[in-house]
Amino acid sequence: MRYMKILGIETSCDETALCVIEVRRSTDTKDGSLEDTEIKILANMTISQAKLHAPFGGVFPNLAKREHIKNLPNMLPLVLKQAGLDENKPAIDIIAVTTGPGLEPCLWTGISFAEELGKKWGARIVPTNHMEGHIYSALLCKAEISNSQFSIFKLNFPAIALLISGGHTELDLMEEYGKYKLIGETRDDAVGEAFDKVARLLGLPYPGGPEISRLAEQERNSDEHRVSIKISLPRPMLHSGDFDFSFSGIKTAVLYLLKKDTECFETLGVQEFKQKVAREFEDAVTEVLIAKTKRALREYGARTLIIAGGVIANTHIRREFEKLAEKEGVKLLIPEISHTTDNALMIALAAYGKITYSKDIDWNEPLRASGTAKISKV
Ligand code: KG4
Ligand code: ZN
Numbered sequence: 427m428r429y430m431k432i433l434g435i436e437t438s439c440d441e442t443a444l445c446v447i448e449v450r451r452s453t454d455t456k457d458g459s460l461e462d463t464e465i466k467i468l469a470n471m472t473i474s475q476a477k478l479h480a481p482f483g484g485v486f487p488n489l490a491k492r493e494h495i496k497n498l499p500n501m502l503p504l505v506l507k508q509a510g511l512d513e514n515k516p517a518i519d520i521i522a523v524t525t526g527p528g529l530e531p532c533l534w535t536g537i538s539f540a541e542e543l544g545k546k547w548g549a550r551i552v553p554t555n556h557m558e559g560h561i562y563s564a565l566l567c568k569a570e571i572s573n574s575q576f577s578i579f580k581l582n583f584p585a586i587a588l589l590i591s592g593g594h595t596e597l598d599l600m601e602e603y604g605k606y607k608l609i610g611e612t613r614d615d616a617v618g619e620a621f622d623k624v625a626r627l628l629g630l631p632y633p634g635g636p637e638i639s640r641l642a643e644q645e646r647n648s649d650e651h652r653v654s655i656k657i658s659l660p661r662p663m664l665h666s667g668d669f670d671f672s673f674s675g676i677k678t679a680v681l682y683l684l685k686k687d688t689e690c691f692e693t694l695g696v697q698e699f700k701q702k703v704a705r706e707f708e709d710a711v712t713e714v715l716i717a718k719t720k721r722a723l724r725e726y727g728a729r730t731l732i733i734a735g736g737v738i739a740n741t742h743i744r745r746e747f748e749k750l751a752e753k754e755g756v757k758l759l760i761p762e763i764s765h766t767t768d769n770a771l772m773i774a775l776a777a778y779g780k781i782t783y784s785k786d787i788d789w790n791e792p793l794r795a796s797g798t799a800k801i802s803k804v
Contacts, residue, residue, distance in 0.1 A: 428450065428451045428452075428453075429448075429449070429450050429451075430448075430449050430519040430520055430778075431446060431447070431448050431449075431468070431509075431511075431516075431517055431518050431519055431520075432446070432447050432449065432518070432519065432520045432521070432522055432774040432777060432778060433445070433446055433505075433516075433518045433520070433521045433522065433543070433549070433774070434446075434447070434522045434523075434554075434770035434771060434772075434773040434774030434775075434777070435498075435521065435522065435523040435524065435536045435539060435540050435770060435773065436472075436524050436536065436556070436559070436768055436769060436770040436772075436773045437494040437498070437524065437528075437532050437533065437535050437536035437539075438524045438526070438527070438528025438529065438532055438533055438536070438556045438768065439485055439490065439528055439529060439532060439592065439593070439768060440474065440475040440476060440478075440479055440485045440490050440493075440768075441472050441473065441474050441475070441767065441768040441769070442472070442473045442475070442493065442494045442497035442498060442501065443470075443471065443472040443473070443768060443769050443770035443771075443773075444469075444471050444498070444501050444502060444505045444770050445467065445468075445469060445470040445471065445505065445769070445770040445771045445773075445774055446467075446468040446469045446470075446505060446506070446508075446509035446511065446518070446774075447465055447466065447467055447468060447771065447774045447775070447778075448465070448466040448468055449463055449464070449465055449466075449778050450463065450464045450466075451463050451464075451782075452464075460565075460578040460603060460778075460779060460782055460783070461577065461578060461579075461580040463577060463578050463778075463782075464575065464576075464577060465566070465575070465576040465577065465578070465775070465778075466574055466575055466576075467574045467575075467576070467771060468508070468509035468510065468511075468574075469504075469505040469506070469508035469509040470769065470770065470771050471501055471504065471505050471508075471770075472768070472769050472770070473493075473497050473501065474767075475489075475490060475493045476632065476633055478493065479632060480631050480632045482632075483622075483626045483632050484622060484632060485529065487529045487531050487532065488531065490529060490531075490532050491529075491531040491532050491534075491535055494532055494535040494536065495535050498535065498536075498539045499539075502543075515547065516547065518543075518547055518549045519549060519550070520549060520550055520551075520552055520777060520778075520781070521540045521543055521544050521547075521549050521550070521551045521552070522551075522552045522554045522773050522774045522776070522777030522778075523536050523537055523539075523540035523551060523552075523553060523554060523773070523793070524536055524554055524555075524556045524559065524773050525537060525553040525554065525555070525793060525794065525795055525796060525799065526555065526556065526795060526796035526797060526798065526799030527555075527556055527557065527593065527594070527796065527797055527798055527799045527800075528556055528593070528795075528797060529797065530795045530796075530797045533795035533796075533797070534795045537553075537793045537794075537795055540793070541793065550789055551793065552777035552780060552781060552787070553791070553793050553794075554773045554776045554777045554780070555776065555799055555800075555801045556768075556773070556799075557589055557591075557594060557596075557735075557801045558604075558606075558776045558779075558780075558801045559772035559773045559775070559776040560589055560591065560734035560735050560761075560772060561587050561589070561732055561734050561776070561801075562578075562772050562775035562776040562779060563734055563761040563765040563766070563769070563771070563772035563775070564732045564733065564734045564759040564760055564761045565578050565579045565581070565732070565759060565775070566578065566579075566761065566762070566765065566771075566775065567579045568762075578775075578779075579759055581600070581603070581730055582729040582730050582757065583600060583601050583602060583729065583730070584599060584600065584601050584726050584727060584728050584729065584730075585599075585600040585601075585728055585729065585730035585731070585732055586598070586599060586600070586719065586722045586723055586726060586728040586730070586731050586732070587599075587600055587606070587731075587732040587733075587734065588715065588719050588731070588732070588733045588734075589733075589734055589735045590616075590617045590618065590715065590733065590734075590735040590736075590737035590738060590743075591616060591617075591618050591735030591736045591737060592616060592618035592619055592622065592633070592736055592737075593616050593618070593619070594611075594612075594616050594735065595611060595612040595616045595617045595618075595671050595673070596608060596610065596611040596612070597609050597610040597611070597669045597718065597719065597722050598801065599722070599726050599728075600732075602783075603779060603782075603783040604779060604780065604783040604784060606801045608800065609669045609722060609726075610668060610669020610670045610671065610718060610722070611670060611671065612670070612671040612672060612673060613663075613670055613671070613672045614672050614673065614674040615672075615673040615674045615677065616673070617671070617673055617711055617715070617737050618633075618635055618735070618736050618737045619673070620673035620674070620676060620677055620707075620711065621633075621634045621635040621638050621707075621711075621737065622634040622635065623677045624638060624676070624677055624680050624703075624704075624707050625637050625638050627677070627680050627681055627684060628680075628684075628700050628703060628704070630700075633736075635736065635737060635739065635740060636739070637704075638704045638707060638708060639704075639708065639739075639740050639741060639742065641700055641701045641704035641705070642701070642704040642705040642707070642708040642709075642742060643741060643742070644701050645701035645702055645704065645705040646705060646742075648701075655690055655693060655694060655702070657683065657690065657702045657703055657706045658706065659676050659679045659680065659683075659703075659706050659707055659710045660675055660676060660679055660710065661710050661713050661714050662675045662676060662714065663714065664713065664714055664717055669718050669721065669722055671714060671715075671718065673711065673714075676707060676710055676711065680703060680707065683703065708740070708742050708743075709742075711743075712742060712743050712746050715743065715747075716746055716747070716750055719731065719747075719750065720750060720754065723754050723756055724754070728756055729756055729757065730756060730757045730758075730759060731747070731750075731751055731754075731756045731757070731758050731759070732759045732760075733747055733758070733759070733760045734760070734761055734766070735766070736766055736767040736768070738760050738761065738766050739763055739766040739767060744760060747760070
């Protein structure tokens with residue numbers, strides 16, 4: 427199809443998100459190339475439930491599900507109106523919905539909503555993988571003429587994708603669009619989860635990533651004036667020789683520091699202590715992510731590095747990966763800050779990608795939520 431309108435639905439965790447995009451292609455090839463596509467964002471809306479979950483220190487699945495059920499029907503008319511579409515019979519060709527990975531009760535709310543609309547509007551549904559969605563958020567290339575007009579970056583393969591979110595930390599090898607080989611992943615906590623847990627230990631609100639980042643940046647900017655007490659945290663699996671990660675040990679080390687190292691705590695005072703821990707934590711995580719990714723780039727002769735997932739909103743991590751990509755001579759693709767955390771735009775894009783490169787979509791396949799769905803297909 428050379429022209430289509432896609433409604434994206436994302437409800438895998440604690441963001442309820444809907445969007446409408448219009449896609450135009452100048453050719454109609456089936457060779458999987460996506461570069462000749464023009465993408466217009468007609469509407470894009472996300473409601474974050476973070477404040478509601480903050481008292482629990484993490485996402486409470488049944489509360490998230492209830493909110494999605496409440497939000498979706500309220501958001502839909504607004505999104506259709508913004509996209510200039512008829513509320514009762516909108517000209518939507520495809521409905522893209524996240525079917526995994528994520529919290530299953532939440533995924534089912536999105537799926538049921540998509541099925542209902544699909545029947546009502548006569549639109550086809552494309553089940554979409556949330557992590558593949560994150561990858562697509564990095565492939566969006568802004569057109570110079572307008573803020574809402576985009577194309578998709580031409581990828582030079584092989585590409586390495588580092589996915590760092592609240593639920594995932596993995597390295598994937600991509601040799602063509604839509605084919606992913608998992609080469610390494612976390613053996614325990616995801617990197618975003620580690621940010622959230624360490625923030626909680628420091629008494630910072632959920633989600634912890636932005637809070638830790640803020641404190642760590644303060645510490646970096648005030649280096650010279652400080653009493654020099656060094657806080658050291660481990661760099662787990664830095665030299666393990668593979669592409670796997672482990673982050674739970676860093677969190678335990680922070681816990682130990684808080685319980686045992688009262689001298690350090692008293693000398694520095696609460697604020698400076700928190701800033702120093704935040705910075706050392708961020709440094710430790712970044713060092714491990716950089717080392718493993720660098721090895722993967724070299725081992726697979728990668729020409730492109732894609733980084734996606736909520737954690738790539740982090741200023742320090744972004745900066746360090748920019749330096750790495752320059753040194754290694756690879757093209758770095760990271761999403762705009764506003765597209766890093768969960769959104770429906772990435773889901774609509776991933777569905778478009780799937781329609782374009784996949785030769786064997788089974789349109790009659792029943793939709794099913796899968797909390798642990800993988801993107802790896804080779
Ligand atoms: O991708 P995402 O929105 O949701 C999942 O699919 O998990 O990622 C959310 C994660 C949370 O753990 C949050 O703390 C983290 O991304 N995050 C950050 C930053 N902003 C969000 N982590 C570090 N630095 C940030 N600035
Ligand atoms: Zn996500």
